[in-house]
Every structure is written in C-alpha cells, then in structure tokens.
Amino acid sequence: MMMVGKPVYGIAKSRSAFAQAMKSQAPQQTLDDLFAAVARQVPEFGGMFLGDNEETLQVYLSVVSPTKVVAVQKAIVAVFGTSVIPKGGVKALQGQYGFLQLKDWYDRMTGPILRVSGVTFTDIAEGRNHLAIGIGKPEVESRVIEQLQKLAIPRESVVIEVSGPIETLTHTVRMPNSMSPWPYLRAGGYILTRLLCNQTGVGISQATLGFNIIGPSLGAGFVTASHATAAWWKLDTIAGFPPADFYQASGYYPPHLVGRETVDPHGFTGGACPTGLICRYSDSAFVRYNSNVKFGVGHIARTTGITTSVTSPILTIDHGGSPSGEFLIVAAPSVPYLTGLTLNKVGHYTGWTQGKIQMTNANFSQIPSAYIQVGCPGGLADPTMPPAGATLLSQYVVGDPTNDVVHSGDSGSPVFRSLKGLALRRAELYGIVWARFAGTYKQFIFSPIGGVPFQPTGVKTDLPPFRYCDASASPPC
Known part of the structure; x- marks a missing residue:
C-alpha cells in the first residue's frame, strides 16, 4: 500500500x-x-x-x-x-x-x-x-x-x-472462557461476544473491547466498533432488534454480561460531508457498563510480546511488570498523526501488533462489497447495513511491510503510541480499529481518537465528550 x-x-x-x-x-x-x-x-x-x-x-x-x-x-x-x-x-x-x-x-x-x-x-x-x-x-x-x-x-x-474491497473485521485476551468469576478489571483489548440477532439460539458474533471511558452524558462504559452491533450507524433497538448486550468473554457466559449498547449515532449530511453521501468520523458505538462491573479507565491488555504472524499470535497476558498485564493510557496524542509514525494495537485475535502510519486523513466508503448476514425473527438481518453512501471521513491506515498486524476479530481494538521508558507500559491513545484491506493482514484502518467524540458545529455525529485516560494522567484526558 x-x-x-x-x-x-x-x-x-x-x-x-x-x-x-x-x-x-x-x-x-x-x-x-x-x-x-x-x-x-x-x-x-x-x-x-x-x-x-x-x-x-x-x-x-x-x-x-x-x-x-x-x-x-x-x-x-x-x-x-x-x-x-x-x-x-x-x-x-x-x-x-x-x-x-x-x-x-x-x-x-x-x-x-x-x-x-x-x-x-x-x-x-x-x-x-x-x-x-x-x-x-x-x-x-x-x-x-x-x-x-x-x-x-x-x-x-x-x-x-x-x-x-474494504473488509470490516468480524468481531490470553480471549478470556474469560468459562462461567468462573473474573478477578481482573475489564480492560481494552479483550474479547467481546454478542448474541446474533441479540437473542439466544442463533449464534454469536465477536469483536474487541476498545477502551473504557466516562462521559458527563454517557456515564461509564466502553467504545467498540459500530459494526460489532446488529445495526450499523443506529441503535439496534431503533432497527427493531432487542437491545445489544455484550459479554466480555469468549462465548455466551451470562456471568460475564458487562453492558448494553446505548449510543450509536446516525450519520450527517452537508458541511464536510460531500454531496450525495452520509458521513461519520468513526465506526464507533458506546456500551454502558452494568453497575456491578469493575473496570479501569485507561487500561489496555498487554501481552508478553508483539505478534508478527496471524498463524502464531501471542495472546498470553504479561503479569511480570507494573502495572500487571496492562498498558496505561496516560495522555492524549502528543505527536501529530504523520506518515511514518509507529503505532500499536491490541486485539483479541492477534494480540499486540505494531506498524507505521501509511495513509492519513483518507475518506473511506463503508459500504461492504460482500458481508455475511444472518436472518433474524421479524424479517431482520444481522448485521443491518449502513445507509447508502455511508462514508467515514478522516481515517488512517497503519501497516508493516513484512509483519502481520491484524485479523478478523480485531474490530474495536485500541490504537496507541507506546511511550519510552517505564518498560513501555505507558501510552497515548490514538484511535480504534475497524477494518483492513481484503487479502492482506499487514494493514489496518482506524478512526482517530479525535474523531470518536467529534462534534462539528451544528452537527451531532459520533459520541459526546468523554474521559479516556488513567486517573494518574496530568493533565486529565
């Protein structure tokens, strides 16, 4: 590319x-x-x-x-x-x-x-x-x-x-995988499961928990990909589905039900959106945590090493340092999103991968050329596609010429820049993964963090403002 x-x-x-x-x-x-x-x-x-x-x-x-x-x-x-x-x-x-x-x-x-x-x-x-x-x-x-x-x-x-074609990514970091209690905080990079059609008996869909946030109007929850829900670019309930409940687990394990989709904005027209299209700045949705869930804002899973091949992903959590098993998001981006900048992501399928920015501020059509849909009761299909002309503005591509960086299942992965020192466990959040180019595992497409809560004047698009950094961040972010 x-x-x-x-x-x-x-x-x-x-x-x-x-x-x-x-x-x-x-x-x-x-x-x-x-x-x-x-x-x-x-x-x-x-x-x-x-x-x-x-x-x-x-x-x-x-x-x-x-x-x-x-x-x-x-x-x-x-x-x-x-x-x-x-x-x-x-x-x-x-x-x-x-x-x-x-x-x-x-x-x-x-x-x-x-x-x-x-x-x-x-x-x-x-x-x-x-x-x-x-x-x-x-x-x-x-x-x-x-x-x-x-x-x-x-x-x-x-x-x-x-x-x-642009291929949205279908939806250890693959744990918990049983009914047993989970002793750790819920954090970015771990596996998410949603029941297809948002009801039992049909199947499951999987994605990655992006990053935890707290917002004045949102409450406490996490960001993941909009296409990880049953209806893209709208709440599932508006499309006629039951509410979208998410399990932070590798399957349908009721003890690990963590939250429900509450915000998935429609796109906008006019302004920065070219005539004849409908636009957003991110493929993102917000899931509000249930009141009993323990989570850490600014916490992202850290594996024992960097994956270089999708055939041998490194998924084991590294508990050898401090903080144990995690990256901490301690700042907003401090370096511009320039071609050549090294960024990382953690996803449940490939774990921790790394590459350099290869494309910047590109506009992507989000109409899939082919996508497997499942029939649901009431004549619905999961997923329900975005509106005709759906376009994501100002997106970025990260890649590596030799190493694999992404696979299906990594949708929603947090994208971050690792800071030098402190065993590379401090980081700045840069965005959220949503797609790759079909036929290659060496590039992923992501929405920048500035686009996830982007609110152009007079237009309500994407998510309201929120805090995404660890409590230790100074200044807060």
Whole structure:
C-alpha cells in the first residue's frame, strides 16, 4: 500500500499544546488543514512525513533551495510546534505539486469520486506528493478516469490503486472462557461476544473491547466498533432488534454480561460531508457498563510480546511488570498523526501488533462489497447495513511491510503510541480499529481518537465528550 499521507485535531504550538488540543475534543482541524496552513506561508510546500525510524522529517518542495528549506521549517514550527522536528532535522525532497494545488483538486474530487461504485477511498498522498484513489477491482479504473476528466484534474496527478474491497473485521485476551468469576478489571483489548440477532439460539458474533471511558452524558462504559452491533450507524433497538448486550468473554457466559449498547449515532449530511453521501468520523458505538462491573479507565491488555504472524499470535497476558498485564493510557496524542509514525494495537485475535502510519486523513466508503448476514425473527438481518453512501471521513491506515498486524476479530481494538521508558507500559491513545484491506493482514484502518467524540458545529455525529485516560494522567484526558 502506498506511503501516503490526516485528523491531527488542532493546531499545536508545542507538544503540550498539541495534547491540550486533542484533549479539548472541540471542533478542530484535520491534518490537511494544517498542511494547508504551512503552504499558505510557503506555497512550494507539498506535504511531509516521517523518515526511517522517525529520525527525519521528509518535506516535499516544488522548488528546493536552502532559502526555501529554512522558510518551510519556520512555517512548520509555527503550525505544529518545535517538537514535530525530529533530531535528524528536515530533509527536502523534490516535489511536483504544491499542497494547496493538491488540496484544491482533492476537495473537488472527493464527493464525485466516492460516488463512483467500487471506489474504496480517496486521499492526498503527501508521502508521494500526489492524490490517491483506491478501487476494489481493476475494472473500476476507467470510470474513475472518466470522472477525473470531467473534473479537469490531471491524470498524472493521481495514483489509482487496486486496494481490494474494504473488509470490516468480524468481531490470553480471549478470556474469560468459562462461567468462573473474573478477578481482573475489564480492560481494552479483550474479547467481546454478542448474541446474533441479540437473542439466544442463533449464534454469536465477536469483536474487541476498545477502551473504557466516562462521559458527563454517557456515564461509564466502553467504545467498540459500530459494526460489532446488529445495526450499523443506529441503535439496534431503533432497527427493531432487542437491545445489544455484550459479554466480555469468549462465548455466551451470562456471568460475564458487562453492558448494553446505548449510543450509536446516525450519520450527517452537508458541511464536510460531500454531496450525495452520509458521513461519520468513526465506526464507533458506546456500551454502558452494568453497575456491578469493575473496570479501569485507561487500561489496555498487554501481552508478553508483539505478534508478527496471524498463524502464531501471542495472546498470553504479561503479569511480570507494573502495572500487571496492562498498558496505561496516560495522555492524549502528543505527536501529530504523520506518515511514518509507529503505532500499536491490541486485539483479541492477534494480540499486540505494531506498524507505521501509511495513509492519513483518507475518506473511506463503508459500504461492504460482500458481508455475511444472518436472518433474524421479524424479517431482520444481522448485521443491518449502513445507509447508502455511508462514508467515514478522516481515517488512517497503519501497516508493516513484512509483519502481520491484524485479523478478523480485531474490530474495536485500541490504537496507541507506546511511550519510552517505564518498560513501555505507558501510552497515548490514538484511535480504534475497524477494518483492513481484503487479502492482506499487514494493514489496518482506524478512526482517530479525535474523531470518536467529534462534534462539528451544528452537527451531532459520533459520541459526546468523554474521559479516556488513567486517573494518574496530568493533565486529565
């Protein structure tokens, strides 16, 4: 998959200011908006990404000169803060397009291109200084090219890639697996089970508990994937199902019933949502914990090692350090969501995996090309698909060129950045996994944490504000 490059929510003037912007959960700007702010100061700026080992900041310039390098570094610091410049400094790359030109083309193409049947995503690929369009099958390309011609967007400015269909991930970290009491706090990364059709006798569906939260209007509970419920983008009860109850266990074990879905927002139209589509910023739903459940906000399961192959996942919990068996989320994101940034996830199928951001701020169609549905009483089908034109805005892709990072069952996995020191047990939360590209286990797609409680002005979408960090976090987040 291409190294491309988006929401970094909020303009930060220092690392702490960036974290504060993330914590505020106010309507904020995407990474594309921030890149545009740099380009307004230096029009030759064409995008940037992190180099190998995150030691340099690779910056595209349409005109490369010592004067331009100095000017663009000054502009980047003004927008992102000094901490965005790694110890290796800035490395200038010869670019073809200024970012403002790319963004103008992108803003014009997003709606029309995503309405072409078979298109999976659109993106400004700042890692290539081009636009990018994903398609499910090769035969879609001619329709995409025809639409680009109508929009007067140069064909040579666009990379069209056959990504294959987007596959939402079906729903030890696979415990408890019996009726026995569970002695630990309920935490992110563990297995979740829901009864198909939300009633006994049909079967089960499994996903991953994302992360625990407490919100003023939400109460105490956890975030998981909306598509882990019977009805995408709406409460199951609104679709005609019984309430969606979740068991934090590997099967139908009534003692491990932990909560019920209470928030799963409809999408919105207008504003940032292209004409003819209906949009959200995350594939997320909120499950409120039952009053008897013991849980830890900011707690994510930690296995004994990093999985590199789906055929031999490492799922055993590491109780050798402190805190025992867990990562602690102690801060909001402090480093921008740039291409090349290393992130982690913990899911019940593959455990702890790691990769680098490869795509940023891309818009994804969430209409599955194929999905197994189960017939339910009353003529319903589980799952009930999202509305026509359903699109997730500002999504990210993490991948690794050699190691597997995801498998079916990892939907809802928390995505985080591990902090150095303290045996790598402290972390910053970056988002929630919801999909992969069909045919590969080496990339996952996630909604950024800033998108999960995103509330654009005048639009109610995704979840209300909440707290997701451990109580030790300072400042709170």
